[in-house]
Structures are given as structure tokens and as C-alpha cells.
Amino acid sequence: MELTQEKIDVIGRIIRHDRKFAGHEDLYEDFLNEACQRSLAIINAISSEATLEVYLKKVVTTSILNVLKNSGRLRRTHSGYKKTDEVISDTVAHNNTVDYSNISIVYTAPVSEETPEDISMKKEILQKVVDYVYTIHNSDTEKKYLDIYKLRYESGMTQKEIANELGLSQSEVSKRLFKLMDRVKIAFN
Numbered sequence: 001m002e003l004t005q006e007k008i009d010v011i012g013r014i015i016r017h018d019r020k021f022a023g024h025e026d027l028y029e030d031f032l033n034e035a036c037q038r039s040l041a042i043i044n045a046i047s048s049e050a051t052l053e054v055y056l057k058k059v060v061t062t063s064i065l066n067v068l069k070n071s072g073r074l075r076r077t078h079s080g081y082k083k084t085d086e087v088i089s090d091t092v093a094h095n096n097t098v099d100y101s102n103i104s105i106v107y108t109a110p111v112s113e114e115t116p117e118d119i120s121m122k123k124e125i126l127q128k129v130v131d132y133v134y135t136i137h138n139s140d141t142e143k144k145y146l147d148i149y150k151l152r153y154e155s156g157m158t159q160k161e162i163a164n165e166l167g168l169s170q171s172e173v174s175k176r177l178f179k180l181m182d183r184v185k186i187a188f189n
Helices: 005-017 025-040 049-070 084-095 116-139 145-154 159-166 170-188
Strands: 074-077 080-083
Touching: 005 025, 005 049, 025 049, 049 074, 049 116, 116 145, 116 170, 145 159, 145 170, 159 170
Parallel strands: none
Antiparallel strands: 074 080
């Protein structure tokens, strides 16, 4: 499967408008290659242009961060991503001024509001996954792929609980889950 030139151009436009692109123009080709590879598996499955745009923005942001991390220009810190030279200067400044021995750390998960496009895209992708699971199950019903899928992802059961429920070994449930997810990935390609 290949991306059309039109979709490559859309990815390129999104990259050039991303705020992390400024100052790293020399890595444009790396950003583009990473974003194209990441979007290849699912880009043709998205029919809505608005959903595609939202999806590609997320892919581009992730791709830019990965390229910047891999090129040594960006490093993840406790306060988020920083340029490598900022991390070094922060470390030097903090090492001489702060006593960390009495600090307690409290983590609060960030709250992100999903846009209608995000919700629509997730529903569309999830529906495709479910459709593929049904197709896979119907082609091989004795493996109980649909039962395993529902128990794991809808009921939230562990592999051990699923094994007890279906009268299988835990390793067999693990193998079938892996095989199911592998076949779903192949179906997306």
C-alpha cells in the first residue's frame, strides 16, 4: 500500500505548520518519512477529510517528537520535552540550588478534552477493528476469537480469567489474543 502524492502533500503541509518544525527545517525529510510510515497502515481507511486531518496532525506531532528525540535534539524531562541544551542548563542550575531529599512527588494526570473529530475518528477505527474481529471469528469459529475479544476488551478480564471462563490454558488465550491482534493489523494494511 502506498500513499498518494496528495496525501503526502497534506502531511508535508501539516509538518510545516507544526510549531516544533521551526528551527529544525533541516530534518524535514526525516519528519516526512516518519509521518508517512506511521500513517500508512490506516490513512486509506479514513473516509472523512476532517477526521483524516485530525489523525494526521497527531501522527505528525508524534513523528516530529520521535525524530527530534532520535537525533538528540530533544529530551523528555519531568516537565515535558525540552531541547537538549535546555536540559543540560536546567540540570546545572538545579544541582547547585535545590535539596531534593525532602521533596514529595505527586502526579496528576493531564486532562485532555477530545474534539468531535477525535471522537468520530476513534469510533470509525474501533468499528473497523470490530468488523475485522467478526470476520476473523467467522473464518475460524472453533478458536473462539470473538469470545476472547469480548471478554478481554469489553469485560476487561485478564488472560487467566478468560482461560478459566473458556476452559483454556492461559498460554493458549495469550497465543490467540496475539494471533487475533496480528490478523487485525494485517487487515488494516
